Amino acid sequence: MARSITYREAVNEALTQEMERDETVIVLGEDNAGGAGSPGEQDAWGGVLGVTKGLYHKFPGRVLDTPISESAFIGAAIGAATAGLRPVAELMFVDFMGVCFDQIYNQAAKFRYMFGGKAVTPVVIRTMYGAGLRAAAQHSQCLYPLFTHIPGLKVVLPATPYDAKGLMIQAIRDDDPVIFFEHKALYDLAGPVPEESYALPFGEANVVREGGDVTIVTLGRMVHTSLEAAGQLAGDGVQCEVIDLRTTSPLDEDTVLESVAGTGRLVVVDEAHPRCSIATDISALVAQKAFGDLRAPVEMVTAPHTPVPFSTALEDLYIPDAQRIVNAVKAVAGWTR
Amino acid sequence: MDPVTDQRIIPVTMPKWGLSMQLGKITSWIAAEGDEIAVGDDLADIETEKIAGTLEAAEAGPLRRIIAQMGEDVPVGGTIALIAPAEVGDDDLDTAEREARAVIDAGVPADAGPAEVLTVEAGGRKISYAGAGSDGDVVLLIHGYGGDRNSWLFLQEPLAARYRVYALDLPGHGTSGKDVGDGSIGALADAVVAVLDAVGAGQAHLVGHSLGGAVALAVTAREPRRIASLTLIAPAGFGPEINAGYLRGFADAQTRRELKPVLGQLFADENLVTRQVVDDLLAYKRLDGVAEALHTLLGTLLDGDVQRAEGAASVAALGGAVPMTAVWGSADRIIPAAQAQAVDGAVVRLIEEAGHMAHMERPAEVQAAIEETIARAG
Numbered sequence: 001m002a003r004s005i006t007y008r009e010a011v012n013e014a015l016t017q018e019m020e021r022d023e024t025v026i027v028l029g030e031d032n033a034g035g036a037g038s039p040g041e042q043d044a045w046g047g048v049l050g051v052t053k054g055l056y057h058k059f060p061g062r063v064l065d066t067p068i069s070e071s072a073f074i075g076a077a078i079g080a081a082t083a084g085l086r087p088v089a090e091l092m093f094v095d096f097m098g099v100c101f102d103q104i105y106n107q108a109a110k111f112r113y114m115f116g117g118k119a120v121t122p123v124v125i126r127t128m129y130g131a132g133l134r135a136a137a138q139h140s141q142c143l144y145p146l147f148t149h150i151p152g153l154k155v156v157l158p159a160t161p162y163d164a165k166g167l168m169i170q171a172i173r174d175d176d177p178v179i180f181f182e183h184k185a186l187y188d189l190a191g192p193v194p195e196e197s198y199a200l201p202f203g204e205a206n207v208v209r210e211g212g213d214v215t216i217v218t219l220g221r222m223v224h225t226s227l228e229a230a231g232q233l234a235g236d237g238v239q240c241e242v243i244d245l246r247t248t249s250p251l252d253e254d255t256v257l258e259s260v261a262g263t264g265r266l267v268v269v270d271e272a273h274p275r276c277s278i279a280t281d282i283s284a285l286v287a288q289k290a291f292g293d294l295r296a297p298v299e300m301v302t303a304p305h306t307p308v309p310f311s312t313a314l315e316d317l318y319i320p321d322a323q324r325i326v327n328a329v330k331a332v333a334g335w336t337r
Numbered sequence: 338m339d340p341v342t343d344q345r346i347i348p349v350t351m352p353k354w355g356l357s358m359q360l361g362k363i364t365s366w367i368a369a370e371g372d373e374i375a376v377g378d379d380l381a382d383i384e385t386e387k388i389a390g391t392l393e394a395a396e397a398g399p400l401r402r403i404i405a406q407m408g409e410d411v412p413v414g415g416t417i418a419l420i421a422p423a424e425v426g427d428d429d430l431d432t433a434e435r436e437a438r439a440v441i442d443a444g445v446p447a448d449a450g451p452a453e454v455l456t457v458e459a460g461g462r463k464i465s466y467a468g469a470g471s472d473g474d475v476v477l478l479i480h481g482y483g484g485d486r487n488s489w490l491f492l493q494e495p496l497a498a499r500y501r502v503y504a505l506d507l508p509g510h511g512t513s514g515k516d517v518g519d520g521s522i523g524a525l526a527d528a529v530v531a532v533l534d535a536v537g538a539g540q541a542h543l544v545g546h547s548l549g550g551a552v553a554l555a556v557t558a559r560e561p562r563r564i565a566s567l568t569l570i571a572p573a574g575f576g577p578e579i580n581a582g583y584l585r586g587f588a589d590a591q592t593r594r595e596l597k598p599v600l601g602q603l604f605a606d607e608n609l610v611t612r613q614v615v616d617d618l619l620a621y622k623r624l625d626g627v628a629e630a631l632h633t634l635l636g637t638l639l640d641g642d643v644q645r646a647e648g649a650a651s652v653a654a655l656g657g658a659v660p661m662t663a664v665w666g667s668a669d670r671i672i673p674a675a676q677a678q679a680v681d682g683a684v685v686r687l688i689e690e691a692g693h694m695a696h697m698e699r700p701a702e703v704q705a706a707i708e709e710t711i712a713r714a715g
Contacts, residue, residue, distance in 0.1 A: 166623065196515070197625040204592060210612060254594075 002192035010161035010193050011051050011126070011182065014168035015088060017197045019059050022086060025172055027052055028064040028073055029090030029126075047090050049128070049187060074100040074125065078108045078177070081123035086172055093135075094127040094143045094181065108177040109152030120175040124168075130183040130221055130271060131319050137307035140315075142220075142272035147179045148248040148281075154202055155249040157181045159223035161191040163246060166200030173199060183221040203250035207259070211239030214329050215259040217282050218269040219245040222320060226269050229325035238333050248278055256282060257290050264295035265332040269325055274302040296335035299328040343429045347396045348416040348437065349380060351405075355490030358385050359445045360410045363417065367391070372400045374420060377701060381417070388490065389611055393701050396420055402430055404437045412445045454512065459531035460524065462514035466505035466532050470497030474565065474711065475538040478504040479529060481547030481573075482634060483587050485511030485621070488546065491700035496707065500542075505532045507552065509634060515626030520633035526555040539563065542711050546570040546696060547672065548638060554651045557659055566660045566714040568707045569680060571669055571693050573638055574648030576676040581642040583671050588631040593619060605668040605692040644672070649679050657682045660713040664706045666691030666698065684710070 005013065019025045033056050035045035044063065046053025056063040066073035070091055077089035091097060097104070104125070111119040131140040147155045154176050158164040164182070171178040208223060209230050218226045223244045230240035241259050245252065260266050266286050270279040279300040286298060301320045309315050351361045364382045368374060378394045398420040405417035416437035419430060454467050467486055476496055480488040486504035496502045506513035507525050518524045529552060533541055542565050545553030550572025557564040573579070583602045590596035597615050601607035621627060638645060652661070663680040671693040677685045686706045691698040 162620075194512075194620070194624060196512075198620070198623040199625075200623065201591065207612065 002194050004190045005161055005193050006187065007158070007161045007164050007182070007189045007191075008049070008051050008187040010165040011168055012046075012054065013193070014165045014172070014197075015052060015055060016058065018086075018169055018172045019055065019062060021197070022172075023062075024084060025086045025088065026062045026064065026080070027055055027059075027088050027090070028066055028077060030066055030068055030073075030092055032056065032063050032090060033065040048092050049184070051126075051182070051187070052090065070096050071100045071103065075103040075107075077123050077125070078103050078121060081108070081121045081177070082111060082119060086122045086124075088124040088126060088172060091125055091127045093139045094129045095138050095141050097125075097127065097143065097146075104147075104177070104179075105150045105153070109150050112176065113152060121177050122172075122175045124171045124178045124180055126180045126182060128184045129181045130185060131303070131308045131315055132185040132221075134310075134312055134315065135184075136310040140308035142270075142303070144179070144181055144220075144248055145272055145277045145281075148251075148278065149276075152176065153249060154178045154247065155181070156202065156247050157183075157220040158246065159183075159186070159220055159244050161189065161193045163200060163206070163244075165193050166198050167202075167246065169197055170199040170202060174202070181220065185221055189224075200246070202247045203252050204246065205252035205255040206244045206246055207241060207255065208244050209240060209242040211241040211263075213239045213263055214241070214265040214267060214333055215256070215263045216240050216242045216267050216269055216325070216329070217245065217256055217259075218242065219248065219278060220271060222269045222271050225320060225322055226325055229322040229329065232322060232326055233329055236330075238329060240329060245278070251281075253285060253289070256285065260286050260290045261293045264293050265335075266294070267299045267301060267325065267328045267332060269301045269320060269328075271303055271320060273305050274300060275305060277302065296332040299332050301325050301328045343421070343425055343433070345421055345425050346429065346433050347398060347420040348433070349392075349394070349396075349400075349418040349420060351411040351413050351415045351417055352383070352392055352491075353413040353494040354383075354385055354390060355387060355487055355493075357487075358387070358413055358490070360412055361385050362410050363405050363407055364389065365407055366403060368394075368400050368418075370400055370403050374398060374400050387487070387613060387617070389609075390491065394420075395701070398422060401425070402434050404434055405441060409441070410444075411441050412443075415440045417441075455535070457531050457535040459508075459528045460518070462508050462516055462528070464505060464508065464514070464528045464531055465512040466503050466535075468501060468503045468536065469493050470499070470501045473500040475533070475536060475541040476500045476502045476707070476711070477529065477533065477538070477541050477543055478502065479543065479545040479549030479553050480504070480507065480510065481549045481571075482584065482638065483510070483618070483621075483631060484546070484549075487511070488694075489696065492696055492704055492707075495700070495704055499708070500711070501536070503532060503536055505529065507549065509627065509630030511621070515624065515630050517630045517633050520630075520637045522551050522555045522637060525552045526559060529553070529556045530560070533563070540565045542566045542568070542707075542714065544568040544570065544707055545572060547693065548573050548634070550574070551648060554648060558651050558654060561655060561658055564659055566662075566710045568662045568664060568710045569683070570664045570696055570703065571666065571672050571674075572648060572663065572680070573644065573672065574646050574651075575679040576646055576673070577643045578673050578676070579638065579644035580671045581639055584635055584638060588628070588635055590622070596622075602670045603693045604698060605666065605690050606698065609694075609698065649681060652681050652683070660710055662686060662706055662710040664688065664695060664703055666693060666695035669693045669695075684713075
């Protein structure tokens with residue numbers, strides 16, 4: 001039995017092992033090195049939530065602090081990637097990504113295509129996302145649909161410590177720009193993780209629970225909420241198959257379609273807003289390619305189309321919970337024309 | 338066991354399949370209350386975190402009570418049913434059932450941790466192994482190509498009732514170092530000898546499956562006095578025929594879709610290839626260094642599409658000094674069971690309704706063959 005470590009430790013271990021394996025891997029961002037040598041601080045802070053803690057002293061010169069200018073250091077990371085390094089940039093909250101869009105979607109995402117495959121951009125941008133930490137509208141969004149929309153980017157959302165390590169290692173070894181989404185509420189989640197290095201391929205969804213009645217397609221933190229709902233539903237005699245997409249670009253269409261072929265019923269659970277989202281994308285995919293398999297309309301369980309509220313009571317209502325998933329599953333399971 | 342319990346009541350207990358198993362769930366009862374049970378009858382389907390299997394009866398008699406219900410989690414060793422002759426009264430059965438129910442309801446004891454995994458260095462490689470049982474002769478279990486020490490999950494604990502039973506991860510497998518060097522049988526045999534040294538075994542009985550059978554034979558050839566008996570389960574190296582498509586398919590498979598049909602060839606009953614089995618193997622195959630190790634070992638097993646067959650010569654060199662049994666599933670689709678005849682001087686045990694993984698499909702019969710071989714060593 002593999003030992004158990006947290007999601008935060010799993011990301012850290014992936015970075016450590018890849019930095020040991022490949023000296024072109026560097027880490028940069030805000031407060032990654034900060035704190036070292038200041039009163040009461042033996043180590044660097046390792047980023048705002050301590051994910052890169054321990055790397056600064058282990059890899060001298062390869063963990064860099066940057067000014068509070070996302071547009072500058074994301075641009076620097078992309079440039080370094082084109083020049084032969086494998087930078088892992090930490091952009092604290094995905095909400096701040098807006099100021100570096102040109103570097104990301106007009107430069108990094110285009111180089112391989114525009115230079116006829118002669119240029120690669122092996123950069124990883126790590127970023128936190130998601131509601132639940134009382135951090136309000138500008139620090140709580142789920143912006144992965146924006147990046148999934150851009151050809152040339154790979155978009156990764158691990159839900160477990162095992163996936164966090166394997167997907168991070170793949171992200172670093174991948175020659176394309178990868179946006180790596182870490183949910184703040186998952187950092188302390190513990191689970192079995194091998195000590196050895198391993199890479200999980202992109203574009204392979206994970207069937208985290210098997211069942212024959214209703215397919216739940218989900219991702220990120222919502223994998224756990226969906227499993228909670230599936231557990232409750234099993235008690236009522238409804239067996240859910242729960243699929244964790246793991247990456248939204250590339251997207252594993254086959255696993256979704258194969259499952260719906262068996263169940264004929266689909267609920268998509270997504271913490272992001274409901275328009276132009278992964279939930280609408282999966283719904284459209286199934287409507288287009290598996291229409292004949294469907295025995296009920298597709299249901300979506302998402303956050304509402306509003307900013308994330310600062311009010312704690314409203315934020316709790318905003319995030320999809322197990323009860324809403326149970327209701328949606330029961331609606332499709334009991335649907336009649 | 339409570340001393341007042343009637344000795345004629347035979348408890349059917351939750352088996353321990355694998356050293357990490359703590360709980361099992363009854364997914365369905367095959368036998369019913371009132372059935373007359375014979376040894377080897379299928380009693381119930383049981384599912385663990387890792388695997389689904391069928392519990393076979395170890396004792397005969399009327400099945401009087403079913404205690405664990407379908408869907409219920411039962412700690413390893415907990416009584417799930419009672420076998421007792423007709424003359425045992427209902428009052429006594431009620432008492433035994435209450436005691437068993439209390440154990441099930443108490444759940445897994447807090448101190449029941451998974452078995453410790455030990456390591457030893459062999460030729461600069463870390464070799465992992467785990468032991469069970471504290472008395473008796475040493476038995477060392479050696480898995481096959483792409484397997485690991487958990488391949489013995491149905492056998493290690495049952496054998497541990499009478500022996501000190503170790504299972505190792507060969508180089509390139511499980512949690513052992515992934516560097517296999519030249520991948521030769523000799524390099525793999527070094528790891529086995531290192532484990533025998535580490536556990537202080539002056540003498541040991543070896544059980545080897547497939548590639549592990551060839552390794553066991555190589556260890557025996559090297560130290561014939563140290564090896565008291567040899568049980569070879571579908572061993573590699575006894576004839577030119579081998580399913581090269583399976584071997585290459587296993588080494589090359591990158592995804593669940595590619596791996597699952599390949600794994601099906603290992604078993605007579607392909608339903609044993611659950612999603613968990615496929616996922617666990619994929620997780621192994623994705624560890625750094627495993628792909629290289631598996632491809633190197635292909636060259637050890639294969640010469641083109643033909644099996645390298647050095648087994649018969651090794652057996653001849655031993656000159657009958659070591660008691661030997663060849664166990665083979667009659668439905669083996671990886672190495673044909675007919676090759677059992679080439680294991681000169683060995684007792685041959687063919688197992689019906691079993692494929693290449695006879696020790697997983699028909700563990701009770703394989704256990705009996707191993708114990709019978711050990712007994713012949715005196």
